[in-house]
Amino acid sequence: AQSVAQPEDQVNVAEGNPLTVKCTYSVSGNPYLFWYVQYPNRGLQFLLKYITGDNLVKGSYGFEAEFNKSQTSFHLKKPSALVSDSALYFCAVRDVRSNDYKLSFGAGTTVTVRA
Amino acid sequence: GAVVSQHPSRVICKSGTSVKIECRSLDFQATTMFWYRQFPKQSLMLMATSNEGSKATYEQGVEKDKFLINHASLTLSTLTVTSAHPEDSSFYICSARDGAGAYNSPLHFGNGTRLTVT
Numbered sequence: 449a450q451s452v453a454q455p456e457d458q459v460n461v462a463e464g465n466p467l468t469v470k471c472t473y474s475v476s477g478n479p480y481l482f483w484y485v486q487y488p489n490r491g492l493q494f495l496l497k498y499i500t501g502d503n504l505v506k507g508s509y510g511f512e513a514e515f516n517k518s519q520t521s522f523h524l525k526k527p528s529a530l531v532s533d534s535a536l537y538f539c540a541v542r543d544v545r546s547n548d549y550k551l552s553f554g555a556g557t558t559v560t561v562r563a
Numbered sequence: 564g565a566v567v568s569q570h571p572s573r574v575i576c577k578s579g580t581s582v583k584i585e586c587r588s589l590d591f592q593a594t595t596m597f598w599y600r601q602f603p604k605q606s607l608m609l610m611a612t613s614n615e616g617s618k619a620t621y622e623q624g625v626e627k628d629k630f631l632i633n634h635a636s637l638t639l640s641t642l643t644v645t646s647a648h649p650e651d652s653s654f655y656i657c658s659a660r661d662g663a664g665a666y667n668s669p670l671h672f673g674n675g676t677r678l679t680v681t
Contacts, residue, residue, distance in 0.1 A: 480667050491569065491656050491672035492607075499667045538606065544667075548612065549595055549660050551670060555606045 450475045450543050454554035462562055467529040469557045471522045471539030478544040481522040482551065483513055486536045495537075498522060509533070529561045565591050567659050569673025576647055577681055584642045584676045586657035592637040594662030597670065598630075601654045613640050637662065647680040654678075 451474045461467050473479055480499055484492040496507025503515045513524045522539060536558050540551040566589040576582050586596060595614050599607040611627075613619040613634035621627045629651075631643040640659075644651055654677050658670040 482669055484672070489572075489654070489675065489677060491567070491674040492658070493672070494669040497667070497669055536604075549670070550597070550609060550612065553606045556604070558604070 450479075450541050450546070450552045452539050452541050452552055452554035454537075454539055454557045456557050457555070458558045458560065460560045460562065461529050463531050464528050467524075467526040467533065467559065467561070469524040469537050469539075469559060471524065471554060472520050473522060473539070473541040474520065475541060475543040476545070479522075480542045480544060481513075481515065482540040482542075483507065483511070483522075483524050484538045484540060486538065486556075492538060495524070529559075531561050531563050534559055534561045565659075565661055565671040567593075567657065567671045567673040569657055569676055571676060572674060573677045573679075575679045575681060578648055579646055581643055581645045582647055582678060584644075584655055584657075584678075586640045586642070586659065586673050588638045588659045588661075588671070591659075591661040591671075592663065593640070593659035594637065595660040596634055596640040597658045597660075598632060598640075598642050599656045599658070601656060601675075603654075607656060610642075644678065647678070649680045652678055652680045 453472045482497045483495040486492050498515045506512045539554040568587045570585045598610045610625045611619045611621045613632050619632035634640040656675040657673045
């Protein structure tokens with residue numbers, strides 16, 4: 449079984465401040481982890497992924513995420529948030545041993561960056 | 564990058580009619596496609612998995628006779644909502660896996676279809 453928890457429904461930050469969106473996961477084996485962003489009435493856009501190797505992953509639009517195996521976390525971060533980062537963010541996981549390519553998504557976190 | 568085109572973006576239909584939503588991979592061959600349903604401010608609920616040339620696999624609780632999925636080619640999958648009712652109103656999203664991609668490649672998503680049944 450695989451699952452993701454995003455403990456915060458909403459995150460509000462001021463423009464220019466650091467942004468963190470939390471994610472914890474649960475898988476039987478090792479995880480593939482992904483972050484996606486969704487703008488209103490649009491599909492999901494891929495931001496970054498963790499497969500193996502370096503625990504700090506850098507992705508699109510200045511986002512990065514840190515894989516922490518002991519804490520089973522994969523928090524998304526951006527050092528300096530922009531108003532345009534306001535959107536709905538989803539963390540997703542797939543067990544490395546899975547052969548059906550299904551992703552399990554978290555409930556999503558709405559990020560609001562105020563000017 | 565890989566592009567998934569989903570059409571229509573919005574559709575309004577009357578109760579009892581059927582609606583077809585198309586999902587096309589424009590620059591890659593999608594061996595596997597997924598269909599999701601998303602309620603306002605909620606996560607994506609996986610409805611079914613479709614593999615090219617075979618029957619779709621539906622998630623528990625999803626009526627296969629109501630949500631007909633066809634994946635007849637490597638670039639096209641369709642979702643038909645049959646005999647639509649107002650409770651079927653939702654945002655439907657497809658995603659596709661590049662068959663030539665690595666095992667751990669991210670899925671590529673369409674822009675979704677807002678279905679409103681009156």
